[in-house]
Amino acid sequence: MTEYKMIKVTLVKSLIGTVSSHRACAKGLGLRRREHTVQVIATPENMGMINKISYLLKVES
Secondary structure, three states: OOOOOEEEEEEOOOOOOOOHHHHHHHHHHOOOOOOOEEEEEOOHHHHHHHHHOHHHEEEEO
């Protein structure tokens, strides 16, 4: 089994006015509101969601 590292993701911009699929990515990552921070596992699925909405996020490893 592959070991993945944890990534800290913060929503820095509002989801108001964004595309519905981008809002769904934020919800899938567990982000609820602006300035909310979560730690997610760096799986390919999560990295794809992070890349899709990178203009809304601050990402730390």
